[in-house]
Amino acid sequence: AQTVTQSQPEMSVQEAETVTLSCTYDTSESDYYLFWYKQPPSRQMILVIRQEAYKQQNATENRFSVNFQKAAKSFSLKISDSQLGDAAMYFCAYRRAQGGSEKLVFGKGTKLTVNP
């Protein structure tokens, strides 16, 4: 079974600084997707960034970027120029790349605090 581990229950960062959230996963599959979701107090899961395992290039979305190390099964999220609105729970998630939609396997999350 696939597992996702987030070893940092809580992280904090100063506004405008950079922070990196860690995630490792375990799978025997060769083709899969990895995601970072943000969950603010409003509870709705919002997709931050997505990485296809077959792509060597790291995904980037504005201030958010990932460091995907397939051999090490590591998938960290870097947030640059942190803003107060980035404060939330961040979840790393894994999904097999099969035909049709597959379930998401989530880590336990990292609570990010942004200090003004």
Place this chain on the structure above:
Amino acid sequence: DAGVTQSPTHLIKTRGQQVTLRCSPKSGHDTVSWYQQALGQGPQFIFQYYEEEERQRGNFPDRFSGHQFPNYSSELNVNALLLGDSALYLCASSFGQEEAFFGQGTRLTVV
């Protein structure tokens, strides 16, 4: 497009009762998945519906059941509620390999 909508947003039930949660998927999506998120934890997959049938199921007892209607909306039913069923229940809709979109969840409290 209203995105994924869930109802109700909150509810309180007594142990032993039954509850039904509802989800309307994002327009164009045909697959609905349900997740349970206990306090301080990541979401856990309950089951997924596609073409009105349960396609995948997580490690949840038979007390948890669901349904998908021809318009792709879905219901999650939980029978014989336990205190441990208190959680945020999230619905996600998707189409094929595209990203899943989540609703705002239903907060269920069992007393």
